[in-house]
Amino acid sequence: MKAQVVRQLGGIESLQLEEVASPAVRGGQVKVEVEAVGLNFPDLLMIQGLYQFKPDLPFSPGAEACGRVIEIGEGVTDVAVGDRVMAVNMAGAMAEHFLAHEYNTFRIPDDLTAEKAAALSMTYGTTYHALVDRARLEEGETLLVTGASGGVGTAAIQIGKALGARVIAAVSTDAKAQVAASLGADATVNYGTGSLKDEVKELTEGKGADVVYEPVGGDIFLQTLRCVAWEGRILVIGFASGKIPSAPMNLPLLKGSSIIGVFWGGFTRRDPTKNRANFTQILAWAADGTIDPHISETFPFDEAKEALSQLANRTATGKVVLLL
Template sequence: MKAMICDAIGEPEDLRLKQVEAPAMRDDQLRIRVHAAALNFPDILTVQGKYQHKPPLPFAPGMECAGEVIAVGPKARGGFRPGDRVMANPGVGCLAEEVCAHPDKVYAIPDNVTFEAAAGFIVTYGTVYHAFVDRGALRPGESLLVLGAAGGVGICAVELGKLMGAQVIAAASSDAKLKLCADYGADHLLNYNAEPIKETVLGLTDEQGADVVFDPVGGDATFQSLRCMNRGGRLLIVGFASGPIPEIPANRLLLRQCQAVGVAFGSYGAQYPDRIRANMAVLTDWWKHGMLKPHVSMTFPLEEAVAAMNALTTRKATGKVVV
């Protein structure tokens, strides 16, 4: 099979498209023919050796994909059959023509959904729903500040936040990106290259501050968000797309009686797979009934996966990038 292979820790430009043996399937796994794979920032970090999960070399990057089941291990549970249309989150290996995955990380795709739309559904929507329900206890009527609001998880946070009844403040780096956030229902738009985060958020919340901050960005944006949180607010730490990992001043949490809450979808799912499957059942039901609209801004063939990764690192993409 063809696969985009990482032979040594380095940069996305070091990846090579190769003809390799299909991965060996365990008795408790499914084999999936990959029709589309979605990229996430952890895919790039994995290639660079900076992600917490470090697969043995050589490997094909790619956390999630969508495709067709072509083989079922004799001990694989879940009732999947060859020919089933599925999306999967095996964590690695998806930038290839075939991948193997445990059924706990595989979900059926609604009939009215394309492989391209399904490829990036699990990690983004799963992360956001887990953040809002399991970690942040987001309630209807609360104010929600979404950083990086036009990115992969960011636009999902805008969409799900509105669906769950929050007043959504979408923060992004350009007016063009904020236009997308408005299309997904954001109540207020904040260009943090043109407006100060603290003063703008306080002005939009009657000087109370945001009840919940969804933060996949890190860096200075995290610190600025801490300065405009309501009493009892929750800072949901999702990632560090900007690069720097912020040091959170504990005095801000103390004075505002706030919480800084880690959101790790992958490790939570490994510990509580039944809870994640219940979350995904809610999400796929909403999706099936037209309540969710995954946004794919760019698609690339497998041989151009490096260009696809660069679209993420240079912030050219909104929503998801699919290979």
């Protein structure tokens, strides 16, 4: 089968298109013939050896795909050969055949396109878990989303609106603010030109945001400590800026606020039943149009390097998808 392979950790240039053997299915696993692959920031980190999960070399990156089940391992009962599914694993999706655990494989309706289905797992799964399970976001609360035009950010705008929140989308350019507004954000802040802290305070009449969804890190995270509301919740999603911040802990003390870690991959392994219930809601929302993944660009499979560059150089909005 064709696969994008990393033999040596490094930049995107270390990816090579190769002919390799199809992976063997183990108990509890599902083999999917891939139609489309959704790209995510962690793919970039893994290729560089900077992600918390470090697969043995050589490996194929890629954490989510849509396709048809062609083989199931012992004990698999939730999906069958021939089912059309979306599937998630830490790596391996940038290949014609992708292995995922049964608990992270979800049957999808025939009218959901492959590119949309490949863009629904990681970002919406993470965001639903963050906003519902971790922050317990309530209707009428104000949700601040940073990096709001990115993969998880666009999912947070849409799920925040679905849950009845007022969404403030914070981004680095006016063009990205337009994307965020088109996806339903009630207000936008450009932290490329203005102060995130001051503008959020102004938009909330001094109160601050009840919940902050924060995938950027660095100085942006530090500013959110100062514009979160009394007893607000800050969700630590990631560090796309490359900077893991250290928080002055007097700020959460003075605001009675909480800093809440979110690790969706860990959650799916520890509580697969709850994760499956979350995806029942996500797929219902996708079916009735409440959520709709924003895909800025699709690329043919052999242009994986160009596709990943869109994430690395900060030009992608929403999702970038590879089509096989």
